[in-house]
Amino acid sequence: MWHIVKKIPLKISGDLLANTDLQVSIHKLVWNLFITPSTFEEQWKLLIDDLNLSDHHWLTEIYAIREQWVPCYFREIQWCCLMKTTSRCESSNSLFKVNTSHANTLVQFLLCFGTALDRQRKTQLELDIETSTTTPKMPEKLPLEIHASKIYTHKIFLEVQKEIYRGMRQCYITSSSEIDGVKKFNIAHTNKRFKVVNNYVVDFNAHDTTVSCSCMGFTRVGYLCRHAFCVFRYNQVELIPDKYLPARWMRNVLPDRVHDISNRYSAEDDEESVIRRNMFELLTECADRLRHKPDCLNSLLVQLKDIKDKVFKEFPSEPSCNSKRSIKSELVGQPDTVDVTIKPPTGIRNKG
Template sequence: MIVTDQDRGMRAAIRDVLVDTKHRWCMWHIMLKLTDKIPRRCLENEELKKEISACVWSEVLEPEEFEDSWMGIMERYELLHVEWFVTMFDDREMWVPAYFRDFPMGSLIRTTSVSESENSFYKTFTRPRSNLVEFIMNFDHALAAQRNSSSKLDYMDSTIIPPFSSQLVLEKHAATKYTDHMFKRVQREIVDALHHCSTDGLLKDDVLEISTIKDKYSKSWVVTYTTSEDSYSCSCKLFGRERILCSHIFLVFKNRFLKVIPDKYFHVSYMKKFDADSAIIDLFSAGIDELGKSLMTRIHEPSSGDKDKPVKDFYFAEKPAVVRVQPPSVVSTKGSKSDSKSRLVSAKEKAIKLNSKPLRQCKKCGEFGHHDSRNCGRQKGK
């Protein structure tokens, strides 16, 4: 799924190019315009704003229920002919959560805040005028910071036991599987199941077990247990939206005396690191084994023709039978690398070499220098 603002060009492009992608408009941008679009006579009506927000942001409404609720608000406040509300209702499938209930994670990704928060995070590490090398180094630093935070959370998940709200074995099992953040979310559903939900009816046959669950708002939900598949589903569709079990299913778990949550209801993104890694490692190992068997059946000693093939493919030419290009003859080098003793020495080199020699006393003049009695006058003058 991709979330954007109400750009018609992007809508057309996404529809034509990203054909398998669910496109959604940012709800925050739409609701931000609400006070600018309602008539002036309704600006001070807080009840209108509350009713529209409750209708629009609700995750539990079916599309038909949303439409009835929306039309009821439009009639009560005489907004049926306001252009903006008419347009938003016509495009309701692009932004209202009721039309994303069957899409995985649809209720979590409603706005562009996810990408905006990532942009804000990376801006703390990068600069607008960085060159490519600086950008890559800063990007690596940003990833290192994220990995460091993730490692800290993984360590906390493996060492800290969260406080429990009940004596239910299911809650303790959830604490061993979910990360700390997700366990708190699931824990709220378990508490609601124990204290705020009740069984209002039960129907059984050889294939299905249908339970009617009433929540704290006196609204009824239907939980269906399929015996042949050992699977549970609820009409609230929370698991389909957020990949966590709802309080209604947890109540059925409790009534059926389940002690552990079935593995099929754990999403890998919400599991503790070692639990998620073990599942991934098992799949990786199986894949490596299959790859090894496949390679062993096809491996062979490459022939001389096979060895020359990459060269032919690269140069688009056959390898010559006789190589006529020979290495050049070695010539003596010049300059400081030469071994010849005939090289001319400059006056500067002579002076440096002379100054490096120790001083000695001349027996003719008695002075210390680089001359002796044989060339005392000539060298002394120089």
């Protein structure tokens, strides 16, 4: 889609492109995620007829394959808005081209692959820390907004926050009805100038808080649309239902083992080593959560000292396994009591 829209100035040149808003109109029409296929076809025909471009060869060709590139034809495909162009291969190239080249051997490529993964893990950890230690701005402090800030990552929360506010300011209910316990709301969708540009139907079941919108926003992007939030506000729903919280957008969606040292280095995976690593990770998470809170950190420190005193009281002497000899044996993987017999070599020859 991006490549087709980018070619408009090359395919339609001259006074027509310079003296009309053709390019802007096509952009708005093609990138509109809320219209239906029938609406797109009607508006496209009106636009082309108005500019006398019905005989334009290139426009006729791309319109004939509109099902392959116009977003409104993919409304029923889950997550369809996450991949709008050749993003898959471009993102892969961007990931590897910094660390590798076409001249690398297989071993060099594997080393570069590991470096790329470490960079991704580092970025993921930085974003996780930002999400867990900071609070986004919430001017209205709506219950739905507060709930969303606690469950979504920061980036997705900002998108959901926009939908919540637009559902409050740019959408309103024009009529409603109820059939078999399911409420049907007609929602007027307005633009920034509060002019109604479209109407949508939202079905809402108050019994199990099930909601569905004719714009199919949840199917396309994975979070609820402004029309659904408008209905939630009207029905005083203060929490986003769990069924509309896909794991992809949640905090801490990645399991802890992804960042575990055992997945990056040749760390020991015996039961004791795993328990020790889990202890260190829990302590680190608690310390990160209490950043810039000296009183809470001091309270945690007091609790740790109490645990230490209890452990040292129960085990007053240092265990023999902590001796240097035992630690070296564990690192080498051989007991220190192995008898080694060295025999003189046969066939000794002195120089000359």
